[in-house]
Amino acid sequence: MIMFWITGCIFSEKVPQGNLSDAWNQTNKALLIVNKIRHENHLRPVMAHKKVIFAAQMQAIRMAKADKMSHFIGFGDNFRMRMKSQGILPPAAENIAYHQKDVQQAVMSWIHSPKHLKNILGQYSFIGVAVARDPASNFQPYWAMVLSK
Numbered sequence: 179m180i181m182f183w184i185t186g187c188i189f190s191e192k193v194p195q196g197n198l199s200d201a202w203n204q205t206n207k208a209l210l211i212v213n214k215i216r217h218e219n220h221l222r223p224v225m226a227h228k229k230v231i232f233a234a235q236m237q238a239i240r241m242a243k244a245d246k247m248s249h250f251i252g253f254g255d256n257f258r259m260r261m262k263s264q265g266i267l268p269p270a271a272e273n274i275a276y277h278q279k280d281v282q283q284a285v286m287s288w289i290h291s292p293k294h295l296k297n298i299l300g301q302y303s304f305i306g307v308a309v310a311r312d313p314a315s316n317f318q319p320y321w322a323m324v325l326s327k
Contacts, residue, residue: 201235201308202226207281208307208323212298215289224305230324231306233264237272237322238310245315247276266326271297275321281307284321303327 205226213223237249237260244251249272261270273294278284284307288294302325311317 201231201306204281204309205231205234205305205307208285209305211282211285211289212305215295216299219299221299222303224302224325227304227306227326229265229306230304230326231308233261233266234272234306234322234324235308235310236260236264237274237324238308238320239312241274241276241320241322242310242312242315242318245312245318247274247320249274261324261326266324268327269301270324270326271300271302272325273297273323277318278321279319281309281321284309285323288323297323297325300325301327 209224209226216223240251241247249255249257257270257272258268261267273288275284275287278287288298304326305323307321307323309319309321311319
């Protein structure tokens with residue numbers, strides 16, 4: 179009984195408090211736009227992947243809880259180490275956004291930014307997109323897109 183409780187506590191700390199099915203839904207909506215622009219640029223489509231979706235969701239939650247749009251939140255934060263800890267090896271990229279009302283607006287804001295578009299058009303195979311809202315950020319939407327090989 180005690181062993182189960184301890185295991186449950188450890189597990190709950192690693193699982194984001196957002197809804198994974200919503201992250202899958204956001205990713206599938208983003209795929210329509212992302213793969214259209216990749217096709218227009220003669221690139222292979224990317225596919226949703228659970229590890230990549232999870233990484234995007236974790237970043238969106240981290241930003242919403244901190245009420246800060248940043249790739250680096252907290253002491254010693256490092257994109258490469260975050261990805262590695264979630265089973266995603268380089269190359270990988272991350273796009274973040276704040277305050278867009280839906281996934282279409284978030285993706286379009288990235289497409290209209292040369293640095294973010296470069297990530298979208300990179301040599302990646304997998305994608306994850308997530309949004310998070312938290313009382314700490316007055317429930318404003320924080321978006322994250324992760325791309326990986």
